[in-house]
Amino acid sequence: xxxxxxxxxxxxxxxxxxxxxxxxxxxxxxxxxxxxxxxxxxxxxxxxxxxxxxxxxxxxxxxxxxxxxxxxxxxxxxxxxxxxxxxxxxxxxxxxxxxxxxxxxxxxxxxxxxxxxxxxxxxxxxxxxxxxxxxxxxxxxxxxxxxxxxxxxxxxxxxxxxxxxxxxxxxxxxxxxxxxxxxxxxxxxxxxxxxxxxxxxxxxxxxxxxxxxxxxxxxxxxxxxxxxxxxxxxxxxxxxxxxxxxxxxxxxxxxxxxxxxxxxxxxxxxxxxxxxxxxxxxxxxxxxxxxxxxxxxxxxxxxxxxxxxxxxxxxxxxxxx
Numbered sequence: 001x002x003x004x005x006x007x008x009x010x011x012x013x014x015x016x017x018x019x020x021x022x023x024x025x026x027x028x029x030x031x032x033x034x035x036x037x038x039x040x041x042x043x044x045x046x047x048x049x050x051x052x053x054x055x056x057x058x059x060x061x062x063x064x065x066x067x068x069x070x071x072x073x074x075x076x077x078x079x080x081x082x083x084x085x086x087x088x089x090x091x092x093x094x095x096x097x098x099x100x101x102x103x104x105x106x107x108x109x110x111x112x113x114x115x116x117x118x119x120x121x122x123x124x125x126x127x128x129x130x131x132x133x134x135x136x137x138x139x140x141x142x143x144x145x146x147x148x149x150x151x152x153x154x155x156x157x158x159x160x161x162x163x164x165x166x167x168x169x170x171x172x173x174x175x176x177x178x179x180x181x182x183x184x185x186x187x188x189x190x191x192x193x194x195x196x197x198x199x200x201x202x203x204x205x206x207x208x209x210x211x212x213x214x215x216x217x218x219x220x221x222x223x224x225x226x227x228x229x230x231x232x233x234x235x236x237x238x239x240x241x242x243x244x245x246x247x248x249x250x251x252x253x254x255x256x257x258x259x260x261x262x263x264x265x266x267x268x269x270x271x272x273x274x275x276x277x278x279x280x281x282x283x284x285x286x287x288x289x290x291x292x293x294x295x296x297x298x299x300x301x302x303x304x305x306x307x308x309x310x311x312x313x314x315x316x317x318x319x320x321x
Contacts, residue, residue, distance in 0.1 A: 033059065039147070049170070051150040052177060056185075058141060063189055065196035071118040072208050078215050081111055089220050093227060099220040101302065108216065115208050119201050126198050133195040140188045144181055153177045251308060258312030270320060282317045285310055 036054040040047040082089070085107050092105060102108055116122050143149060154173040161169060263270075270278070 053147055055145040060192045063192045065200040070204050082219055090223050093224050099224050116205050119205050121201050126202050130198050133191050137188055137191050140184050144184045150177050254308050255312045258309050259315045262313050262316045278317050285314055
């Protein structure tokens with residue numbers, strides 16, 4: 001009996017020693033930003049070690065991007081572009097009576113792409129990467145602070161050392177848990193640096209693009225003043241868009257043209273739709289478009305074009321009702 005009591009106290013001392021090791025190891029690893037605590041399970045009113053939980057609101061503010069010198073386009077390249085595309089810039093003024101929406105010209109969009117590609121980025125891909133990295137960083141922060149992280153590591157250690165004692169598994173898990181957190185933290189910081197570098201490249205490249213548009217805009221404004229300088233807005237609209245009667249005829253012709261295009265591209269799709277769906281589309285199509293966020297960002301001319309195409313699609317739908 002005496003031996004059993006003695007063994008009980010020896011085991012209790014060993015368990016206490018193991019827990020103290022865990023606590024000491026945790027305390028030594030801490031910095032001001034991280035908080036660790038031992039998680040316990042309660043069985044029959046007794047507390048047993050369960051896991052370690054370390055949390056930290058990882059500070060990303062001090063991470064800085066790689067701010068290497070970026071490649072600009074030369075004034076000569078811009079002047080060559082303006083010379084080569086001068087008639088298109090002038091044509092934009094003639095057709096729209098405005099220097100707005102120059103970025104709708106395909107050749108100007110191509111030149112924008114060249115400015116971005118000089119710095120190994122593109123607007124679409126880079127903005128998508130920034131959004132993706134933001135989500136990944138948030139997910140890593142959650143994983144770092146997850147209560148399940150210790151248990152996940154513990155299961156991995158059990159698989160590696162299936163015959164080892166519980167005390168060994170806990171000590172090994174503690175070390176691997178801290179290593180895992182450090183790995184996650186470094187991964188977060190690396191992704192934050194990558195994200196900030198993308199933002200830097202994007203914003204700096206856009207400064208070059210603004211300078212490019214400033215040069216193009218001066219050419220456009222000069223021609224606009226020469227052509228429309230003494231004309232009222234009504235006179236410009238009348239010459240660009242014609243009389244009301246001519247405008248109506250032109251719109252009807254465009255609607256018919258777009259309707260034929262929709263019938264060619266969407267014939268099978270529209271024919272397969274239930275009548276109820278077609279009726280709902282006919283009634284709500286324009287309302288959906290006008291209230292969409294992207295429609296509100298369009299210029300007046302772009303909105304007119306969208307409305308014409310929607311009217312054409314509505315006409316193609318109504319033919320089936």
